[in-house]
Amino acid sequence: VRGEPDFCTLVALALRGELLASWTFAPAREEMAVAVRGRGATLNGRPIRSGAPSPSATLEVATSHPDYTTPDQKAALLGLRADGVHARPCGSAGLEYLDVARGALDATAFSWEYAWDHAAGLLLVTEAGGTHTTVAGEPFRITGGNALPFTAARDTVTGDRIRTLLRGR
Numbered sequence: 001v002r003g004e005p006d007f008c009t010l011v012a013l014a015l016r017g018e019l020l021a022s023w024t025f026a027p028a029r030e031e032m033a034v035a036v037r038g039r040g041a042t043l044n045g046r047p048i049r050s051g052a053p054s055p056s057a058t059l060e061v062a063t064s065h066p067d068y069t070t071p072d073q074k075a076a077l078l079g080l081r082a083d084g085v086h087a088r089p090c091g092s093a094g095l096e097y098l099d100v101a102r103g104a105l106d107a108t109a110f111s112w113e114y115a116w117d118h119a120a121g122l123l124l125v126t127e128a129g130g131t132h133t134t135v136a137g138e139p140f141r142i143t144g145g146n147a148l149p150f151t152a153a154r155d156t157v158t159g160d161r162i163r164t165l166l167r168g169r
Contacts, residue, residue, distance in 0.1 A: 005029055008094040012119035017143045022120035024094050033098050033124055041101055041127040050130040050154040051103045059158060062090035062099075064111040064149065073111040076135060076149050079165040080109060097121025100152055101128035107153035107162045115142040125152045131159040135166045 005028035013021040024033040033048070035041040041048050053059060063077050066089070080087040090096050090108065094117070099105035101124045110118070119142045122132050132140050136147035149166055153159035 006091045006095055008092055008098070010094045010116065010120035012115075012123060012142075014115075014119060014142060017141060019119055019123040019142065022123040024098050024120050024124060026095060026098070031098070033101065035101075035120075035124040035127040037123065037127070039127070041124050043098070043102060048102045048128050050101055050125065050128040052155040053103075053106045053158060057106075059085045059106040059161070061085060061087045061107045061109055061162065062096040062105060063087050063109045065089040069111045073149055076166045076168070077109060077111065079168050080162070082165055085165065093117045094121055097125055097152060100130055100154055101125045103154055107151050107158055109149050109151050109162055109166060111149040113140070113144055113146050113148065113150075115144075118142065122152055130154050131156050133159050133163050135163060137163065
């Protein structure tokens, strides 16, 4: 990890494709986030809520790196080049989800569906009050077969806006 603080360990508990609990541990940051379905999300033992971004604020969005996308996914991600949106390549997906859950990042737009990268973070965002949806408008399934890219966002309004931009509308 070369002395860089931007990494974490992700653990998720799922039963038959349903996420039940998740843990996100960022040791260099001394942060531990826990989410339990129906019971909320905590960061270092304190409840966290994603909240909604200010209506006039530029949305901050972490995206898949364009070098690791298909041509169609790349075209969809280019839809985020819009007024009021600042898109940047993501770092650690787990830390990006943690930032959405705590309201420090407005959304993600990812084009890969490995459950080990997304399961813990998606439950964390959901239990903090956020949302997630594929470009087709369906919830992301950890079992695969998702329409990509997909977004996780602080609130439904932001998620809908990102999904609309990804669809090219």
